[in-house]
Amino acid sequence: xxxxGKKRVWAEYQKEIPDDHFFYVRSCIRQxxxxxxxxxxxxxxxxxxxxxxxxxPRHTTCTGIGYHGDxxxxxxxxxxVARHFALATEAGYKNIAISCVTxxxxxxxxxxxxxxxxxxxxxxxxxxxxxxGRVFDLPVSISHASDIIYKFRDEIARKAKYNLVDVRSGKxxxxxxxxxxxxxxxFPKHGIGGAEFPHVLVGMIESWGGDVIDYPERRHCCGxxxxxxxxxxxxxxxxxxxxxxxxxxxxxxxxxxxxxxxxCAMFMDRWQYTLKELDGITYGSNETGIPTLTYExxxxxxxxxxxxxxxxxxxxxxxxxxxxxxxxxxxPAKRFLTKDGSRLPEPANLLNS
Amino acid sequence: xxDLYARLMQDVRFEEGLNACMNCGICTGICPAAExxxxxxxxxxxxxxxxxxxxxxxxxxxxxxxYCGQCMSCKTRCPRGNTPGLVIMALxxxxxxxxYFTESEKGRQQFAIKRVIGENILxxxxxxxxxxxxxxxxxxxxxxxxxxxTYMEDSLARLGGELNGTExxxxxxxxxxxxxxxxxxxxxxxxxxxxxxxxxxxxKAEEMGLEFRREGTDFEYFxxxxxxxNGNHQTEEEDVRRExxxxxx
Numbered sequence: 271x272x273x274x275g276k277k278r279v280w281a282e283y284q285k286e287i288p289d290d291h292f293f294y295v296r297s298c299i300r301q302x303x304x305x306x307x308x309x310x311x312x313x314x315x316x317x318x319x320x321x322x323x324x325x326x327p328r329h330t331t332c333t334g335i336g337y338h339g340d341x342x343x344x345x346x347x348x349x350x351v352a353r354h355f356a357l358a359t360e361a362g363y364k365n366i367a368i369s370c371v372t373x374x375x376x377x378x379x380x381x382x383x384x385x386x387x388x389x390x391x392x393x394x395x396x397x398x399x400x401x402x403g404r405v406f407d408l409p410v411s412i413s414h415a416s417d418i419i420y421k422f423r424d425e426i427a428r429k430a431k432y433n434l435v436d437v438r439s440g441k442x443x444x445x446x447x448x449x450x451x452x453x454x455x456x457f458p459k460h461g462i463g464g465a466e467f468p469h470v471l472v473g474m475i476e477s478w479g480g481d482v483i484d485y486p487e488r489r490h491c492c493g494x495x496x497x498x499x500x501x502x503x504x505x506x507x508x509x510x511x512x513x514x515x516x517x518x519x520x521x522x523x524x525x526x527x528x529x530x531x532x533x534c535a536m537f538m539d540r541w542q543y544t545l546k547e548l549d550g551i552t553y554g555s556n557e558t559g560i561p562t563l564t565y566e567x568x569x570x571x572x573x574x575x576x577x578x579x580x581x582x583x584x585x586x587x588x589x590x591x592x593x594x595x596x597x598x599x600x601x602p603a604k605r606f607l608t609k610d611g612s613r614l615p616e617p618a619n620l621l622n623s
Numbered sequence: 624x625x626d627l628y629a630r631l632m633q634d635v636r637f638e639e640g641l642n643a644c645m646n647c648g649i650c651t652g653i654c655p656a657a658e659x660x661x662x663x664x665x666x667x668x669x670x671x672x673x674x675x676x677x678x679x680x681x682x683x684x685x686x687x688x689x690y691c692g693q694c695m696s697c698k699t700r701c702p703r704g705n706t707p708g709l710v711i712m713a714l715x716x717x718x719x720x721x722x723y724f725t726e727s728e729k730g731r732q733q734f735a736i737k738r739v740i741g742e743n744i745l746x747x748x749x750x751x752x753x754x755x756x757x758x759x760x761x762x763x764x765x766x767x768x769x770x771x772x773t774y775m776e777d778s779l780a781r782l783g784g785e786l787n788g789t790e791x792x793x794x795x796x797x798x799x800x801x802x803x804x805x806x807x808x809x810x811x812x813x814x815x816x817x818x819x820x821x822x823x824x825x826x827k828a829e830e831m832g833l834e835f836r837r838e839g840t841d842f843e844y845f846x847x848x849x850x851x852x853n854g855n856h857q858t859e860e861e862d863v864r865r866e867x868x869x870x871x872x
Binding site (some may be wrong): 294298299301302305306308309325327328329331333334335336337338339340341342343344345346348349352375383386387390397398400402404418437451452455456458465466489490493494495496497498500501502503504505506507509510511513514517539540541543544549576578579580581583584585586607608609614615617618619620 | 634635636637638639655656658659660689692693694695696698699706715719729732733735736737739740746749750751752753755756762764765767768769770771774777778779780781782783784787789790791792793794796797800801803804806807808809810811812813815816817820823848849850851852855857861864868869
């Protein structure tokens with residue numbers, strides 16, 4: 271195929287990501303389970319990349335888990351998101367940077383709905399004004415926070431202290447990338463590479479020296495399923511979906527899993543522990559578990575951030591073997607300390623500890 | 624009887640989610656819920672597009688509409704641009720508005736989601752925060768979470784946050800912001816949906832002879848809806864997959 275033809279075919283899979291000046295909205299799940307990842311993202315943006323990223327503490331949940339748990343109406347979530355747009359408008363920002371993949375999907379769904387059903391935009395403006403007295407401009411762009419790290423992946427590579435390479439053998443690390451379903455399955459044009467060929471994590475991994483594993487269940491859902499995890503009686507659904515992925519990826523011997531969705535990263539770590547407890551099954555090389563990282567943790571390691579200051583010790587599958595492979599010296603005795611260095615008790619029963 | 628199809632058409636997600644379905648079944652082929660549960664999104668959409676009131680009513684009262692996990696893989700694949708996941712969301716909303724959700728075991732679980740996630744939103748400004756995930760109720764979260772939860776303030780501080788601080792992760796959402804959220808719920812029908820779930824659930828608890836309280840989660844009906852499993856939801860395929868998995872080990 272001629273280059274021009276290739277460009278045309280791939281045009282719909284490209285996405286414009288702004289260069290600077292972002293309004294950041296946090297994630298309920300990420301700030302709960304990976305608070306260090308959100309802080310790492312902000313540090314990378316401000317300290318390593320010199321970007322302007324602003325956060326208004328008055329932003330709240332987008333109510334997304336309630337919406338996909340079907341207890342929050344569409345009209346309500348549209349108005350909550352419109353309130354976030356109003357805060358961005360008041361602060362003078364037009365580019366939204368979103369921590370959560372569920373939220374990202376919701377923002378895309380809402381903007382697409384407003385485009386195709388303009389009366390819903392007018393109704394939301396009216397609802398927001400009646401409820402809060404606020405008004406808003408539509409954002410110029412919405413990016414998932416992983417889109418932004420993807421955009422600056424080569425700049426991060428130039429500043430790299432470590433690479434995704436086994437320092438003993440010199441071979442690339444083998445990485446499973448997992449994209450949260452709501453990143454691009456609903457509105458492919460809002461994701462880098464669309465739903466079929468999502469490139470957002472692949473681009474990071476390849477720029478930083480790793481190899482991406484292509485395995486049969488690569489695009490299968492992690493199994494969150496909202497009500498399927500939230501309600502105790504349904505959790506087998508969630509566990510079953512993750513198990514299907516682990517079984518499918520295991521023959522490829524991944525060094526680690528990385529996800530751009532906080533829920534997926536949490537489940538793919540937690541369910542490995544659960545399967546060990548329930549069935550005595552431990553995945554990964556030498557049956558030590560497969561470390562599951564957020565993309566912020568992966569970027570932080572590349573830039574030489576302290577894994578324990580990023581919170582990597584709070585994964586059930588510990589990353590000590592992975593860190594050693596990458597040539598990162600991190601004292602395991604310093605994992606469970608307070609901010610001032612006092613020692614906390616060590617948890618028992620972690621995997622690969 | 625009220626025209627239920629007309630009610631569904633008032634939901635913009637339904638209008639967007641259902642064009643003419645040709646019953647190819649690609650949605651069912653890709654659906655994680657169809658692997659696990661007796662669930663066939665192709666069939667749900669086909670039943671809805673009959674526009675038959677009795678059939679739609681049965682869907683609203685039945686188990687099947689509660690099996691979807693809303694991953695929305697069906698949207699990517701449908702050659703006609705339908706989204707069975709959006710049709711499901713519209714059906715679930717209507718089922719709750721009409722009180723039919725309490726007629727199925729899976730539907731009754733909406734009460735628990737409202738009492739936990741729904742109330743977290745208006746009380747704390749988050750769907751979930753670290754202090755909501757008690758390891759005693761979530762043993763699957765494992766030892767790392769138990770440690771984080773036990774030493775939450777210290778753990779978060781080391782990661783650059785301040786529990787109940789004024790900014791950053793898990794900051795306390797101020798009372799004036801929570802008032803704005805409540806006002807949005809009142810103006811947009813969020814409060815009405817919460818109320819509809821409560822009213823129908825209290826009635827059902829009475830019918831079932833189970834204790835019901837108007838606050839909290841420590842009472843019979845709540846415990847019943849989060850744990851009840853009549854054993855008829857899962858597919859035989861899931862059982863076979865489990866056997867293969869165990870045999871391989």
